[in-house]
Amino acid sequence: MTFQQMIRTLNDYWEKQGALLLYPYDMEKGAGTFNPHTFLRSLDRRPWKAAYVEPCRRPKDGRYGENPYRGQHYFQYQVVFKPVPENIQDLYIKSLACLGLVPEEHDIRFVMDDWESPTVGAWGLGWEVWVDGMEVTQYTYFQQVGGLEVDPVTVELTYGLERLAMYIQDVESMFDLKWNEETTYGEIYHQNEVENSFYNLQAADTALLWDTFEANEKECLRLVSEELVRPAYDFVIKNSHLFNVLEARGAISVSERTNFIGRIRKLARACAKVYREKESRGEDNA
Amino acid sequence: MRDLLLEIGVEELPADYIPGAIASLEAQFRRLFEENRITVGSSEALATPRRLVFFCQGVAEKEEDRTEKVMGPPRNICIKEGKVTMAYEKFLEKNNLTESDIFWEETEKGAYLAAHRFVPGRMTRQIITEAWPGILGAVEFPKKMRWDDSGLLFARPVRWLLAFWGEETLPLKAGGVTAGQETFLLRNSPKKRARVSSPATYLEVVEKSGLILSRERRRKVILEGLQAVLEKNGASSFHSESLVEEVVDLVEAPFVLTGEIAKHYLALPPEVISAAMSQHQRYFSFYREGKVLPLFAFVANGSFVHPGKVIRGNERVLKARLDDAMFYWKEDTSRGVERLFDLLDTVTWMEGLGSLSEKAARLESLTAFLFDGDETARTGARMSKIDIVSEMIKDGKEFTKLQGSIAKYYLLEDGREEEVACIAEEHYWPRVWGDPLPRPRAAAVGLADRADNIIGAFLKGFIPTGTKDPYALRRQANSMIALILGYEKGEVHLDKGFDLESVQELFIKTARLYGAEVLPPKEEPELLRQVNDFFEDRFRAQLRALGIPYDIVDAVCDTPEKNLKVKYRKALAFKALSGRDEFRDVAATFRRVNNIVKKAREELRVEDFGLPRDDLFVEKETKAMSREWVNVKEEIQRAGDDYDRIFNAILNFKTFVDPFFDTVLVMDKDASLRNNRLALLQDISALFGGIVNFDHIVVT
Numbered sequence: 001m002t003f004q005q006m007i008r009t010l011n012d013y014w015e016k017q018g019a020l021l022l023y024p025y026d027m028e029k030g031a032g033t034f035n036p037h038t039f040l041r042s043l044d045r046r047p048w049k050a051a052y053v054e055p056c057r058r059p060k061d062g063r064y065g066e067n068p069y070r071g072q073h074y075f076q077y078q079v080v081f082k083p084v085p086e087n088i089q090d091l092y093i094k095s096l097a098c099l100g101l102v103p104e105e106h107d108i109r110f111v112m113d114d115w116e117s118p119t120v121g122a123w124g125l126g127w128e129v130w131v132d133g134m135e136v137t138q139y140t141y142f143q144q145v146g147g148l149e150v151d152p153v154t155v156e157l158t159y160g161l162e163r164l165a166m167y168i169q170d171v172e173s174m175f176d177l178k179w180n181e182e183t184t185y186g187e188i189y190h191q192n193e194v195e196n197s198f199y200n201l202q203a204a205d206t207a208l209l210w211d212t213f214e215a216n217e218k219e220c221l222r223l224v225s226e227e228l229v230r231p232a233y234d235f236v237i238k239n240s241h242l243f244n245v246l247e248a249r250g251a252i253s254v255s256e257r258t259n260f261i262g263r264i265r266k267l268a269r270a271c272a273k274v275y276r277e278k279e280s281r282g283e284d285n286a
Numbered sequence: 287m288r289d290l291l292l293e294i295g296v297e298e299l300p301a302d303y304i305p306g307a308i309a310s311l312e313a314q315f316r317r318l319f320e321e322n323r324i325t326v327g328s329s330e331a332l333a334t335p336r337r338l339v340f341f342c343q344g345v346a347e348k349e350e351d352r353t354e355k356v357m358g359p360p361r362n363i364c365i366k367e368g369k370v371t372m373a374y375e376k377f378l379e380k381n382n383l384t385e386s387d388i389f390w391e392e393t394e395k396g397a398y399l400a401a402h403r404f405v406p407g408r409m410t411r412q413i414i415t416e417a418w419p420g421i422l423g424a425v426e427f428p429k430k431m432r433w434d435d436s437g438l439l440f441a442r443p444v445r446w447l448l449a450f451w452g453e454e455t456l457p458l459k460a461g462g463v464t465a466g467q468e469t470f471l472l473r474n475s476p477k478k479r480a481r482v483s484s485p486a487t488y489l490e491v492v493e494k495s496g497l498i499l500s501r502e503r504r505r506k507v508i509l510e511g512l513q514a515v516l517e518k519n520g521a522s523s524f525h526s527e528s529l530v531e532e533v534v535d536l537v538e539a540p541f542v543l544t545g546e547i548a549k550h551y552l553a554l555p556p557e558v559i560s561a562a563m564s565q566h567q568r569y570f571s572f573y574r575e576g577k578v579l580p581l582f583a584f585v586a587n588g589s590f591v592h593p594g595k596v597i598r599g600n601e602r603v604l605k606a607r608l609d610d611a612m613f614y615w616k617e618d619t620s621r622g623v624e625r626l627f628d629l630l631d632t633v634t635w636m637e638g639l640g641s642l643s644e645k646a647a648r649l650e651s652l653t654a655f656l657f658d659g660d661e662t663a664r665t666g667a668r669m670s671k672i673d674i675v676s677e678m679i680k681d682g683k684e685f686t687k688l689q690g691s692i693a694k695y696y697l698l699e700d701g702r703e704e705e706v707a708c709i710a711e712e713h714y715w716p717r718v719w720g721d722p723l724p725r726p727r728a729a730a731v732g733l734a735d736r737a738d739n740i741i742g743a744f745l746k747g748f749i750p751t752g753t754k755d756p757y758a759l760r761r762q763a764n765s766m767i768a769l770i771l772g773y774e775k776g777e778v779h780l781d782k783g784f785d786l787e788s789v790q791e792l793f794i795k796t797a798r799l800y801g802a803e804v805l806p807p808k809e810e811p812e813l814l815r816q817v818n819d820f821f822e823d824r825f826r827a828q829l830r831a832l833g834i835p836y837d838i839v840d841a842v843c844d845t846p847e848k849n850l851k852v853k854y855r856k857a858l859a860f861k862a863l864s865g866r867d868e869f870r871d872v873a874a875t876f877r878r879v880n881n882i883v884k885k886a887r888e889e890l891r892v893e894d895f896g897l898p899r900d901d902l903f904v905e906k907e908t909k910a911m912s913r914e915w916v917n918v919k920e921e922i923q924r925a926g927d928d929y930d931r932i933f934n935a936i937l938n939f940k941t942f943v944d945p946f947f948d949t950v951l952v953m954d955k956d957a958s959l960r961n962n963r964l965a966l967l968q969d970i971s972a973l974f975g976g977i978v979n980f981d982h983i984v985v986t
Binding site: 153 | 299443
């Protein structure tokens with residue numbers, strides 16, 4: 001099964017379960033959770049079922065394209081359901097079966113892994129899902145997002161697509177994955193890994209990034225005060241990514257780290273609060 | 287009589303939640319039965335990651351019937367002018383009684399209307415049904431969650447419920463789930479669900495499906511599986527026992543499988559290989575003569591007819607982890623130890639308190655003080671932190687726990703002296719009382735390191751309070767005490783401890799190494815006072831933990847003595863002496879001496895009454911006491927640390943002090959007589975106070 005077939009298979013499967021098939025958000029981000037389809041939509045009371053691929057960036061994980069398992073850019077497949085169907089675990093296991101990972105032949109396990117993102121003031125309880133000892137999915141019941149209790153609870157399933165594909169295609173390096181029958185993952189993304197690793201770890205202009213961080217923060221707070229939640233939230237995403245680059249670049253000391261995370265969290269909380277308020281006033285119906 | 291069976295089916299519980307959860311579930315049911323006088327046979331609390339089960343045999347249909355005495359109004363209210371009153375009739379009516387049920391109960395306040403009322407036992411079915419929501423809500427978990435709109439908080443979502451009262455299903459709920467007749471079996475078995483109709487059919491179906499409800503039985507299966515691997519491969523041990531405990535609660539049906547690793551990974555230190563296997567993957571490694579074997583065992587959930595895919599998958603994951611480790615190892619060793627040492631300069635130790643290389647320099651200087659300038663110890667101290675900046679340890683990976691051991695391997699690989707390498711590993715020992723103790727040089731570095739951690743944290747204001755101790759300074763202090771007192775098999779063994787005259791002096795030296803910019807001299811006394819108070823608290827807590835009564839602890843600690851070993855010896859001696867009949871009397875007498883001196887100092891505003899003069903003693907009792915005092919002083923000097931002998935001297939001296947107190951009034955009108963008596967008492971108080979502070983001894 002090629003990489004693109006895998007995505008199609010998951011799309012087909014979750015479409016049958018009633019999910020909207022959506023698209024990635026057009027900004028750099030560390031995880032599919034940052035996409036407003038998850039972050040903002042988990043804050044309101046309306047039902048929500050969505051599935052989408054999300055390209056993610058973790059600047060610190062850049063290895064110049066030399067590590068077969070790790071990259072600063074990779075893909076997640078994200079599924080969010082609210083309220084949570086009673087048989088969600090079963091639905092998830094069946095999605096693996098569609099990819100050929102049937103429970104009769106593979107040891108599928110749910111190993112406790114409570115999730116927390118201090119940057120956006122969110123936490124949830126759940127698992128990392130193992131297939132034959134390999135972590136392939138993060139499975140989380142959100143409890144708080146943007147510092148607010150969520151009700152109803154949203155469940156988030158985050159598949160690590162490269163990992164899954166490497167296992168399914170039985171290849172030793174993510175760059176050897178078949179995107180389709182002719183083209184490999186490496187042919188599309190290897191040079192991207194090399195150049196962005198240089199950027200993240202060596203070339204990024206930290207002074208410029210600091211200035212941008214400060215400017216973004218101001219803009220975000222201004223927009224929050226005008227209750228323009230979605231544009232304000234974009235600046236939360238931007239600053240979270242800038243922070244990740246600055247950290248990869250070694251420009252943030254251990255003690256500063258907590259401080260910066262706190263600053264981003266403050267923005268995320270402010271957005272969440274306004275989103276919730278507008279929704280309760282009936283002014284935000286997406 | 288019926289059997290009761292409850293099964294709460296959940297999405298996988300965290301392994302370490304399970305033992306506490308089933309214990310609290312069972313305890314609640316036992317309490318319910320006891321409080322309601324419901325007789326029961328044996329009960330069992332069982333669990334797998336997907337279910338909590340409570341099974342109780344022979345539960346009575348209803349609680350026992352009983353009669354209960356009910357009291358009514360007093361006789362004069364019930365009968366007026368020879369006739370029964372409204373109050374009387376209301377009592378009968380309310381309690382559904384007839385004339386023949388009632389009697390007069392004589393009490394201290396006179397006769398009262400009373401009756402024995404028959405209370406039929408309620409049905410057990412009803413009692414359980416009513417108690418259930420409370421029981422479910424009170425199952426103990428470290429953390430609970432919400433998942434639907436039912437409002438139930440539980441460790442993980444509840445997905446099914448069985449509640450068999452014999453063959454009947456009780457109308458119980460758990461969140462959005464109502465008790466039914468379907469249970470879930472292993473996910474990899476052909477039959478994933480099964481209908482059951484009673485406790486017996488449930489147990490039979492479960493047993494047949496291969497899933498094992500009993501934790502003990504799962505542990506046995508795992509241990510037998512590991513033993514078989516051990517024997518088959520000629521191994522002598524496996525790593526680790528504590529992992530077995532965790533894995534027991536990670537699977538419903540343990541199935542031990544083995545995989546292989548390529549031989550070239552064996553170039554890695556065995557600790558690294560074991561950590562790669564156990565830390566994240568929960569695999570078992572095997573050892574023969576201290577060498578790790580190129581294989582691992584893991585415990586799959588449920589049996590597989592063709593486990594080949596499962597094994598290959600697990601081998602792949604482990605290979606990736608070992609590749610990572612191999613990469614770190616090569617990166618680090620190719621750079622060499624000096625390069626790592628240089629990197630210490632680039633890493634902040636604590637914000638505002640300089641880099642790790644500055645810390646290493648402080649450790650070297652303190653170790654030189656603690657270990658007579660010994661070159662090996664100093665080098666060990668200087669190199670003790672090099673692995674913190676290594677690829678293997680930094681950024682919190684699965685190998686981070688090996689900090690210290692990794693430094694040892696890198697130093698050995700670099701051709702350094704073995705003792706130097708071992709210092710890097712052992713200076714973190716012991717983490718808790720009872721762990722192996724380091725060799726003396728490493729102990730010196732360990733004391734220096736912890737003293738520096740404590741001073742550094744206090745400088746930054748991270749002073750432990752209540753439950754807050756972010757830098758685990760209490761543990762650091764406890765380790766210092768363990769290093770100094772020494773132990774063998776958990777019992778104090780002073781010969782095994784490190785000789786340090788004064789921890790306070792070590793703290794002073796440490797604080798001064800930060801320089802006046804970080805610690806201005808005028809702030810030094812306050813900082814040291816805080817540190818010493820903190821350390822003193824830990825030491826007293828440790829003595830109490832070692833079984834020394836708290837008043838003896840305070841009495842021996844509230845003296846000028848600084849040496850912890852001496853304090854411990856004294857504490858032990860006075861604990862024994864406190865068992866003697868005369869001990870509390872002796873304490874009372876010399877407490878009185880202390881009090882008189884203290885009070886006189888305050889009232890007369892005199893700091894020091896000077897030396898006593900023989901010619902100013904008049905009474906024979908005073909003269910006798912003063913003459914004897916010279917002997918006592920000599921005797922105590924000769925006794926050294928023979929506290930029995932010292933105590934006997936004090937006890938003997940009491941026979942001179944008592945008559946003095948009986949006959950002489952210390953606070954004489956004549957100032958010179960008075961002050962001379964006080965001078966003598968002051969001398970006594972000071973000398974004894976240097977040994978033990980009787981003020982703290984509980985006298986009554």
